[in-house]
Amino acid sequence: MQTLAEMGEDALICRLVAGLKLDASVIAGPGDDCAVVLPPSRGEHLLLKTDTVVEGVHFTPDTAPRLIGRKAMARVISDFAAMAATPRHALITLIAPPQTLVKRVINVYAGLRSMAELHGVNIVGGETSRGDQLIITVSMTGTAPSKTWLARNRAKAGDTLWVTGQLGGSIHGKHLRFNPRLAEAHWLAKNLPVTAMMDLSDGLAKDLPRMAASCGLGCKLSVAHVPKTRGCTLAQALGDGEDYELLFALSSKAPCDFTSAWKQAFPNLKLTCIGQLVADSNKVDLLQGGWEHFR
Amino acid sequence: MQTLAEMGEDALICRLVAGLKLDASVIAGPGDDCAVVLPPSRGEHLLLKTDTVVEGVHFTPDTAPRLIGRKAMARVISDFAAMAATPRHALITLIAPPQTLVKRVINVYAGLRSMAELHGVNIVGGETSRGDQLIITVSMTGTAPSKTWLARNRAKAGDTLWVTGQLGGSIHGKHLRFNPRLAEAHWLAKNLPVTAMMDLSDGLAKDLPRMAASCGLGCKLSVAHVPKTRGCTLAQALGDGEDYELLFALSSKAPCDFTSAWKQAFPNLKLTCIGQLVADSNKVDLLQGGWEHFR
Numbered sequence: 291m292q293t294l295a296e297m298g299e300d301a302l303i304c305r306l307v308a309g310l311k312l313d314a315s316v317i318a319g320p321g322d323d324c325a326v327v328l329p330p331s332r333g334e335h336l337l338l339k340t341d342t343v344v345e346g347v348h349f350t351p352d353t354a355p356r357l358i359g360r361k362a363m364a365r366v367i368s369d370f371a372a373m374a375a376t377p378r379h380a381l382i383t384l385i386a387p388p389q390t391l392v393k394r395v396i397n398v399y400a401g402l403r404s405m406a407e408l409h410g411v412n413i414v415g416g417e418t419s420r421g422d423q424l425i426i427t428v429s430m431t432g433t434a435p436s437k438t439w440l441a442r443n444r445a446k447a448g449d450t451l452w453v454t455g456q457l458g459g460s461i462h463g464k465h466l467r468f469n470p471r472l473a474e475a476h477w478l479a480k481n482l483p484v485t486a487m488m489d490l491s492d493g494l495a496k497d498l499p500r501m502a503a504s505c506g507l508g509c510k511l512s513v514a515h516v517p518k519t520r521g522c523t524l525a526q527a528l529g530d531g532e533d534y535e536l537l538f539a540l541s542s543k544a545p546c547d548f549t550s551a552w553k554q555a556f557p558n559l560k561l562t563c564i565g566q567l568v569a570d571s572n573k574v575d576l577l578q579g580g581w582e583h584f585r
Numbered sequence: 586m587q588t589l590a591e592m593g594e595d596a597l598i599c600r601l602v603a604g605l606k607l608d609a610s611v612i613a614g615p616g617d618d619c620a621v622v623l624p625p626s627r628g629e630h631l632l633l634k635t636d637t638v639v640e641g642v643h644f645t646p647d648t649a650p651r652l653i654g655r656k657a658m659a660r661v662i663s664d665f666a667a668m669a670a671t672p673r674h675a676l677i678t679l680i681a682p683p684q685t686l687v688k689r690v691i692n693v694y695a696g697l698r699s700m701a702e703l704h705g706v707n708i709v710g711g712e713t714s715r716g717d718q719l720i721i722t723v724s725m726t727g728t729a730p731s732k733t734w735l736a737r738n739r740a741k742a743g744d745t746l747w748v749t750g751q752l753g754g755s756i757h758g759k760h761l762r763f764n765p766r767l768a769e770a771h772w773l774a775k776n777l778p779v780t781a782m783m784d785l786s787d788g789l790a791k792d793l794p795r796m797a798a799s800c801g802l803g804c805k806l807s808v809a810h811v812p813k814t815r816g817c818t819l820a821q822a823l824g825d826g827e828d829y830e831l832l833f834a835l836s837s838k839a840p841c842d843f844t845s846a847w848k849q850a851f852p853n854l855k856l857t858c859i860g861q862l863v864a865d866s867n868k869v870d871l872l873q874g875g876w877e878h879f880r
Contacts, residue, residue, distance in 0.1 A: 300795075317630060321799065322737050323667035323783055324632040324727070329625040335612060336631070337619040338709060340676040340724050344716045372618035381635040383678075383722050414633060421639045422717045427678050429635050429724030432619070442617050488618055500595075504616065 294395065295388035299418055302392065306384075306399045312412050315378065325414035327379050330433040337439075339369045340429040342383075349466070355394045357466040359401025362426040365491070367409050367470040368534045372489040373441070374479035375434035377409060377472075382416035383427035390424065398426065409472055440479055443504035445486035445539035447569040451509065453537050453562055457494055458522035460532040468534040475536055477555055482548055487538035493531040494564075499574045501537060508573030511565040539567055589690065590683035594713055597687065601679075601694045607707050610673065620709035622674050625728040632734075634664045635724040637678075644761070650689045652761040654696025657721040660786070662704050662765040663829045667784040668736070669774035670729035672704060672767075677711035678722035685719065693721065704767055735774055738799035740781035740834035742864035746804065748832050748857055752789055753817035755827040763829040770831055772850055777843055782833035788826040789859075794869045796832060803868030806860040834862055 294302060307320040318326040330336050343349060343362045363380070370377040382402060386395060406413055411430065434440070454471055471489070478484050486505060490497050494516065502509040518527040552561050589597060602615040613621040625631050638644060638657045658675070665672040677697060681690060701708055706725065729735070749766055766784070773779050781800060785792050789811065797804040813822040847856050 318736060323664040324634040324670060326668075326729070326734060326736075327631050327633065329629060329631040329728075334624060335621050336624040336674075336726070337621055338674060338676055338724075338726060339619040340678050340710070340712050340722070342678050342680065342712050342714050342722070344680060344714050346717075347715055369618040373621075375619060379631075379633060381633055381724060383635050383637050383724075385637065385639060385720065415635070417635050417637050417722075419637050419639050420642055421720060422641075425680065425716060425720065427635070427637070427712075427722050427724075429633075429676055429678075429722075431631070431633060431726060433624075434621070439621060441613060441621075 292392045293388065294386055294390050294392060297392050302395070303418060305396065310403070310413055311407055312414070316412050316414055319414045320416065325379070325381070327414060333436055334433040335436045335439055337370065337373065337375045337432040337434055339366055340427060341366045341369065342425060342427040345424040353466065355397035356401035358426065359398040360405045361466050362428050363402045363405035364468060364470050364534070366428045366430045367405070367411065367472060368489045370430065370432045371470050371472040371475040371536065372487055373434055373439060374475045374487065375432045375439065377411045377430050377432040379412050379414045380406060380428055380430045382413060384416065384418045385421035385425040387422060388420050409470065438479070440484060440487050442486045442488045442501050445505045445507065445567050446541070447507055447567055449485050449539040449541055449567045450563050451498070451537070451539055451565040451567065453490070453517065453535050453564055454559055455533070455535040456517045456519040456560065457490065457533045457535065458527035458530045459519040460530055465532040470534065471536045474556055474559065478536070478538060481551065483541040483543045485539045485541050487536060490533040490535045490537050491531065493529045494537065495528040497537060502567055502574065503571070505567060506571055507567045508570045509565055509567050510573070510575055515562060515564050517560055517562045587687045588683065589681055589685050589687060592687050597690070598713060600691065605698070605708055606702055607709070611707050611709055614709045615711065620674065620676070622709060628731055629728040630731045630734055632665065632668065632670045632727045632729055634661055635722060636661045636664065637720060637722040639720050640718040648761065650692035651696035653721065654693040655700045656761050657723050658697045658700035659763060659765050659829070661723045661725045662700070662706065662767060663784045665725065665727045666765050666767040666770040667782055667831065668729055668734060669770045669782065670727045670734065672706045672725050672727040674707050674709050674726045675701060676724045677708060679711065679713045680716035680720040682717060683715050704765070733774070735779060735782050737781045737783045737796050740800045740802065740862050741836070742802055742862055744780050744834040744836055744862045745858050746793070746832070746834055746860040746862065748785070748789070748812065748830055748859055749854055750828070750830040751812045751814040751855065752785065752828045752830065753822035753825045754814040755825055760827040765829065766831045769851055769854065773831070773833060776846065778836040778838045780834045780836050782831060785828040785830045785832050786826060788824045789832065790823040792832060797862055797869065798866070800862065801866055802862045803865045804860055804862050805868070805870055810857060810859050812855055812857045
């Protein structure tokens with residue numbers, strides 16, 4: 291089985307980008323110093339995000355390579371979902387030990403590519419280097435309407451707090467196989483007065499106070515209502531991290547009956563009210579916990 | 586001295602992004618799921634590039650942290666120079682062992698920030714994770730005129746080949762302290778019929794055949810004319826890599842006397858004709874060598 295060292299960088303890149311699906315927005319894909327793409331349309335802002343997965347932190351040496359790539363791409367798409375934005379163009383940085391099998395890297399790329407294609411994302415370039423661990427960084431641009439883009443800091447006291455899906459226990463598989471809530475986020479932004487939104491990556495116990503703090507508010511969390519993944523404790527639902535569900539705040543102007551419209555649009559995904567934002571920015575009623583990098 | 590593990594991720598990010606200089610194009614910088622910026626102006630394309638520096642590959646544990654950051658940022662700006670483009674917005678991915686001193690990371694950031702500010706680049710977000718080595722990835726967007734952007738693949742047989750500066754020996758210091766040739770590239774694009782351009786990162790012996798191949802051409806390299814850094818052999822000038830000088834092809838329509846205009850604009854930077862592109866795409870007269878990742 292051939293290793294990266296045996297294959298060499300140019301041949302590897304050739305192999306990885308062969309047959310990439312690129313839409314008409316791509317003027318120049320991989321191969322030049324920079325990729326060249328059409329800018330956002332009039333009335334749109336440009337959005338930027340980068341995210342990384344590291345062997346031993348976000349996946350293990352035993353993780354199926356396709357799922358590593360899938361996760362790396364899906365995490366970033368999830369950030370675009372968090373702003374009800376449209377992801378468009380991605381750059382991939384691949385760091386790997388020289389003795390890594392070419393086949394492993396090709397399979398990582400297959401996971402990156404299929405998740406990208408699923409959401410209309412063009413892979414337009416990247417970078418490779420040797421390093422001690424396998425690391426994949428995905429940097430992405432996207433667009434959102436300049437007048438209605440969704441931030442995480444515009445909620446008001448009294449706005450209700452909602453989450454999609456179930457929380458906790460992601461380590462048992464969901465962290466590799468989650469679906470970024472892109473369609474759901476677009477539906478919410480279109481149909482409801484969403485005042486703040488983010489994706490849950492570090493656990494509700496950590497992310498909810500972050501969102502509240504961005505708004506200069508506090509929050510009341512109804513722990514009894516937190517939707518727990520089957521078999522998970524409350525502490526796990528609050529602290530496990532990597533849920534990649536949407537957390538959002540809804541103005542009181544939201545129509546009363548929207549949950550039935552949601553059910554019709556997304557019959558298999560729960561939507562749960564878990565609390566409320568409050569004016570006192572020191573008030574955060576939560577268990578301690580949550581994912582902390584570097585610790 | 587405090588470590589990253591002791592400080593924690595949120596406090597670290599707060600510290601790193603404090604006082605970032607952001608211009609009016611930045612609608613939302615660090616703090617939300619994505620950064621939000623104004624799109625390119627009408628008549629411009631959007632350009633994307635990512636690049637990474639890895640401890641033990643692109644710098645050593647002894648390298649001054651400010652220079653690590655400087656290099657990480659300058660490498661990407663150099664890619665925008667290669668297309669005579671304008672770099673605008675950057676995202677920084679920082680991977681580091683938990684026991685890394687906070688002070689080291691702050692100094693890496695200081696290097697990133699000062700090089701970014703020098704060239705009008707806004708740092709609008711990023712990502713941190715723990716890992717076994719210090720790794721900095723910079724992803725950047727920029728703009729170029731949609732009608733006159735410079736590719737590396739539009740040269741014709743007979744076009745002459747030129748390089749800025751001197752080549753070789755970058756490992757002795759230049760690889761950490763080089764100045765991206767942004768102003769020089771803009772001057773060239775404005776004043777001369779440049780038909781292809783790239784920055785020299787892997788060594789002339791590797792990069793020139795790449796450029797020729799992109800154009801479907803071969804090349805004749807006049808080895809006697811290759812400008813060598815003082816103390817360097819020809820093999821070093823061809824093979825060392827990390828020169829970050831511009832390599833470009835010039836149509837025969839170029840005015841004869843342009844070198845004196847160049848000298849006036851850039852009195853301290855040599856411009857040298859080193860050869861010519863030829864129709865026979867199998868013809869590459871070069872010594873073997875050049876930087877190869879993974880080997």
